[in-house]
Amino acid sequence: MKSTHTDDATDLGELKTPGKWQGLLAVFNYRYLLKLIVSKDMKVRYRGSFLGMIWTYIKPLTQFFVYYVVMGIFLGLSKRGENYALYLFSGMIAVNFFTETLRQCTRSIRSNRGLVKKIYLPRELFPVSSLRVAMVHFYPQVAILFIFCVFSGWFGGVTPGRILAIIIGFINVAAFGLALGILFGALDVFYQDAENFVDVINMLSSWVSPVLYKWTMVAAVLPHWGLMIYLLYPVTASVNLFQLGFWFPTTSGTEALPPHVLINGGISMVVSLLVLGLAELVFKRLEGRFAQEL
Amino acid sequence: MAEKKYAEKEKFDKKAALAALTPLEEETTPLMVQVNHVTKKFRLQKTVSLKDEFVRRLLRRKAPNDNNIFTALDDVTIDIHEGESVGLIGLNGSGKSTLLKCISGVQQVDGGFIKTRGHVAGLIEVGAGFSNDLTGRENVYLNGAILGMTKEQIDAAFDDIVAFSEIGRFLDTEVRFYSSGMYMRLAFSVAVYSNPDVFLVDEVLAVGDEPFRKKCAKRIKELKAGGTTLVIVSHSTKQILDFCDRAVLLSHGKLIADGPSDEVLSIMLNRRVVKVKEDED
Numbered sequence: 001m002k003s004t005h006t007d008d009a010t011d012l013g014e015l016k017t018p019g020k021w022q023g024l025l026a027v028f029n030y031r032y033l034l035k036l037i038v039s040k041d042m043k044v045r046y047r048g049s050f051l052g053m054i055w056t057y058i059k060p061l062t063q064f065f066v067y068y069v070v071m072g073i074f075l076g077l078s079k080r081g082e083n084y085a086l087y088l089f090s091g092m093i094a095v096n097f098f099t100e101t102l103r104q105c106t107r108s109i110r111s112n113r114g115l116v117k118k119i120y121l122p123r124e125l126f127p128v129s130s131l132r133v134a135m136v137h138f139y140p141q142v143a144i145l146f147i148f149c150v151f152s153g154w155f156g157g158v159t160p161g162r163i164l165a166i167i168i169g170f171i172n173v174a175a176f177g178l179a180l181g182i183l184f185g186a187l188d189v190f191y192q193d194a195e196n197f198v199d200v201i202n203m204l205s206s207w208v209s210p211v212l213y214k215w216t217m218v219a220a221v222l223p224h225w226g227l228m229i230y231l232l233y234p235v236t237a238s239v240n241l242f243q244l245g246f247w248f249p250t251t252s253g254t255e256a257l258p259p260h261v262l263i264n265g266g267i268s269m270v271v272s273l274l275v276l277g278l279a280e281l282v283f284k285r286l287e288g289r290f291a292q293e294l
Numbered sequence: 295m296a297e298k299k300y301a302e303k304e305k306f307d308k309k310a311a312l313a314a315l316t317p318l319e320e321e322t323t324p325l326m327v328q329v330n331h332v333t334k335k336f337r338l339q340k341t342v343s344l345k346d347e348f349v350r351r352l353l354r355r356k357a358p359n360d361n362n363i364f365t366a367l368d369d370v371t372i373d374i375h376e377g378e379s380v381g382l383i384g385l386n387g388s389g390k391s392t393l394l395k396c397i398s399g400v401q402q403v404d405g406g407f408i409k410t411r412g413h414v415a416g417l418i419e420v421g422a423g424f425s426n427d428l429t430g431r432e433n434v435y436l437n438g439a440i441l442g443m444t445k446e447q448i449d450a451a452f453d454d455i456v457a458f459s460e461i462g463r464f465l466d467t468e469v470r471f472y473s474s475g476m477y478m479r480l481a482f483s484v485a486v487y488s489n490p491d492v493f494l495v496d497e498v499l500a501v502g503d504e505p506f507r508k509k510c511a512k513r514i515k516e517l518k519a520g521g522t523t524l525v526i527v528s529h530s531t532k533q534i535l536d537f538c539d540r541a542v543l544l545s546h547g548k549l550i551a552d553g554p555s556d557e558v559l560s561i562m563l564n565r566r567v568v569k570v571k572e573d574e575d
Contacts, residue, residue: 012326015409016409018399018408018414020399036435117400117422119416291395292336
């Protein structure tokens with residue numbers, strides 16, 4: 001377009017309402033800032049720490065060994081199926097990713113109140129940066145799992161569908177964690193109960209999902225419709241998807257996973273994205289009051 | 295001496311001054327900030343806990359009244375054009391800072407509307423985006439990005455920012471170890487080099503020692519000369535006279551006067567204030 005230079009106003013754009021809600025996608029316009037906030041969060045997290053990022057390996061491995069020894073050996077679950085260790089680890093990383101995303105997103109608005117109160121930025125920037133930090137902690141766990149899978153013959157059983165399962169599982173759990181995180185992050189501004197509530201959701205999600213035990217144990221006690229809801233619950237669905245993608249290829253293929261893991265996972269992902277949309281609507285209603293409530 | 299002062303005060307007629315206020319000249323430059331019949335209210339109430347609510351019902355007490363509403367801005371209308379520098383003045387609690395926060399978008403108005411054009415950035419509070427755990431260098435980048443600069447813009451302005459802040463060899467030290475003066479200087483430097491189209495300044499020009507304050511004043515005047523639109527909140531008569539051609543007086547959220555800064559200041563202070571033409575330093 002040719003600028004005629006008769007009207008200076010065109011150079012500066014239209015008159016706009018300041019601080020108007022722009023939606024989650026506006027965060028993409030702030031990629032550079034997002035990157036800086038994520039690296040700041042990482043630095044703050046490991047400030048004064050000698051081991052630093054090594055903790056992201058130590059913590060899940062410890063958790064894994066505790067689970068494995070207690071559930072697998074003491075309670076004898078490891079004898080009930082092939083490669084119990086990989087079964088456990090596949091589900092565990094999905095749940096860990098979810099719980100960390102949700103916990104950090106929920107705190108993100110309140111803990112950045114200095115900025116929220118003083119300078120206008122799309123407020124979704126803070127939950128999204130928490131999601132990114134959780135991803136930084138998630139990837140090393142995937143890497144460890146992947147290495148163990150490869151040594152257990154993963155390449156012998158992998159199919160494109162199973163790789164797709166991992167991708168859908170990741171998107172599903174990230175979208176669901178972010179959705180609840182945005183919702184409770186906004187509510188946390190008004191009632192700090194949100195943080196405690198989220199701890200409860202996290203605890204339930206970790207124990208309800210078939211990470212330590214087999215889904216058949218749940219199927220035995222739930223009615224059919226209850227089982228459907230159970231399998232579509234995004235955290236459960238992602239656990240199953242990760243098991244299908246990481247653990248299942250290492251087995252002889254006779255192990256039981258719930259029927260239609262991939263289809264259920266796809267439906268569950270759509271549900272997660274819808275929940276994300278709903279959470280955004282709530283966020284939109286509340287975010288105008290953030291600055292004065294904090 | 296005291297008597298004389300009293301006499302001077304007597305001579306100034308506030309009402310007459312208000313009536314004789316020089317009308318604003320018609321501006322030909324584009325409108326940058328449009329504040330249109332803006333009202334902003336705050337609810338002065340704490341969060342209620344379940345326990346409090348339960349005890350209240352048990353004792354059959356009345357619910358805390360919802361009338362506890364504070365009107366921070368009441369039907370305020372101001373148009374600010376490109377290149378203008380406007381001072382917002384008034385006593386504490388008059389709504390100046392609230393208005394600035396509404397213009398920056400941090401707070402939303404309850405009635406009327408505000409529109410802005412171009413890139414609006416502010417020195418609402420120096421160092422709001424600073425992180426103690428980052429070095430000076432990292433904070434320059436983080437804050438530049440918060441103020442809406444791209445990486446390229448920060449790279450280009452980086453040397454100027456560091457030179458302006460005078461923090462020298464502490465650049466790669468975590469800002470937690472900075473003295474409060476150094477901290478403020480660095481934060482201020484980032485803000486004054488963020489090159490917004492509309493620059494909002496809230497009572498932050500009292501930064502650092504005398505030489506640094508002079509430098510800041512000089513930089514603000516440079517911005518003004520370069521066509522940046524300024525909106526300044528200040529309690530300092532001198533600063534308002536120095537930086538602003540126009541001032542807006544607010545009292546209890548209402549707009550009392552809008553006109554040439556010396557005249558409006560006179561009305562606020564209830565005494566004649568004269569703008570002294572200063573020499574170029």
